[in-house]
Ligand SMILES: Nc1ncnc2c1ncn2[C@@H]1O[C@H](COP(=O)(O)OP(=O)(O)O)[C@@H](O)[C@H]1O
C-alpha cells in the first residue's frame with residue numbers, strides 16, 4: 064500500500080548465504096517494504112544504484128567484495144542510505160571502523176527475527192517521518208515567502224507585517240540590521256509595495272562613493288561648477304523623482320553631505336551644485352545601515368537631526384542565528400537556486416551536514432548561508448550534500464568535530480582553515496592544474512558547466 068506522499072520504503076539485502084537471505088526476507092516480509100536480494104555483492108550494489116533504497120543490510124565477509132567495500136561504495140553514492148553490516152566475526156574494532164565509515168549499525172550473527180523486525184521497523188519509521196518532513200518543508204517554503212524574502216519565524220512574520228504596514232505611508236525609513244541579514248531585500252520590498260512602485264528605484268551605496276563626488280552624485284551639478292564638471296549632470300535625487308532613493312550604508316555618508324541631505328528631505332527640493340535655483344522633487348527615501356547610528360552620533364560622525372528624521376520609521380532585520388526555524392527553509396531555497404544554476408540534481412543535506420549548519424552562529428547571516436550552500440552545491444557529487452561538501456571552516460572547528468564524532472562519520476583530514484572564497488579559488492586552481500589548463504576537462508572534474516567555471520575563474524582573476 065502506498066499513499067500519495069509516502070512511497071514504499073525500499074530495502075536491499077546482500078548475503079552470499081541464501082539461507083540467511085531467506086531468514087531476513089521471512090523476518091521483513093510482512094512489513095510494507097519493497098525487498099530486493101542479492102547473493103553476489105556486486106549484484107547487490109547494482110540493485111542499490113538502480114533502485115535507490117533507503118536501507119541496505121549487508122553481510123561483512125563475502126567473496127569478491129567485502130561488506131566494508133560495499134558500505135564505502137554506497138556511502139559514496141548516497142550518504143543518506145542506512146547501511147547495516149552483519150557478521151559472525153564480530154569485533155569492536157571492525158564495528159567502530161564501519162560506523163566511522165558511515166554505517167548506521169553493526170549486527171552480530173546469528174540475528175534473531177524479532178531483533179531484525181524491531182530495528183528495521185525503527186529505520187522505516189524514521190525514513191517515513193523524514194520523507195514527510197521533507198515534503199512539509201517544501202510546502203512550507205511555498206507559503207513562507209513575502210516579496211522574495213523567505214522566513215517563517217515569529218521575527219520574520221513581524222518584519223513582513225511591518226513592511227506591509229509601513230510601505231503605503233512612509234516618506235523616509237531607516238532599515239537597520241547586521242550584514243547579510245536582508246536589508247536590501249527589505250528596501251526593494253518597501254518600494255514595490257509603496258504608492259511610487261511605478262517610479263524609479265535608485266540606489267546609492269554610500270560606502271562606494273568618493274567623498275569629493277558625493278554631492279554631485281546626489282544633487283547633480285551644472286557645467287563648470289568644479290574642475291571636471293564639463294557638462295550639466297542630473298543627480299540621483301532627480302532621477303528618483305516620483306520614485307524611491309535607496310541610500311545604502313548611510314553611516315558612511317560624510318557629515319557635510321548629511322546636512323544637505325536633511326535639507327533636501329525637509330524641503331523636498333534639490334539644488335544642483337553651482338546652480339542658484341532649487342527644483343522641486345518628490346522622493347521616497349529608504350536609508351540602510353549595519354552600523355549603530357547612536358554610537359556614530361556619540362562619535363560625532365552622524366548628525367542627530369538626520370538620525371531622528373530618518374528613524375521615525377525604523378525597520379530592523381533579525382540575525383539568522385536568532386531564527387533557527389528559518390534555516391532549513393533558506394537551505395532549501397538556496398539549494399533550489401544553485402542546483403538549477405549548476406544543473407545538478409541534489410535532494411538535500413544529510414542530517415549530520417544539517418547539524419553542522421544548525422550549530423554554526425552565522426556572523427555573515429543569510430549571505431553567508433547563501434555562500435555555503437552555493438559552495439556545497441558546486442562540490443557535491445551525489446544526490447545529498449554531506450559534511451565533506453561543506454567548506455572546511457565549518458567542519459574544522461571543535462563543535463563540528465564533536466558532531467562528526469557523535470555522528471560517527473569520518474573526521475575530515477586536518478586541512479588549514481581557509482575562507483570560503485579562498486577554498487573555492489584553490490579548488491579551481493587545482494582542477495585547472497590537473498586538467499593542464501583544459502577548461503572543459505576542469506569543468507567536468509568539478510562537475511560544473513563550462514560557463515560556471517568561466518564565471519568563477521573570472522571572479523577569482525584566474526586565466
Ligand atoms: N530572508 C531572506 N530570504 C531570502 N534571501 C535572503 C534573505 N535575507 C537575505 N537574503 C539573501 O542574502 C543575501 C544578502 O542579503 P542583503 O539584503 O544584501 O543583506 P544586507 O543588505 O543586510 O547586507 C542576498 O543575496 C539576499 O538575496
Ligand SMILES: [Mg+2]
Pocket residue numbers: 246247311
Ligand atoms: Mg546591503
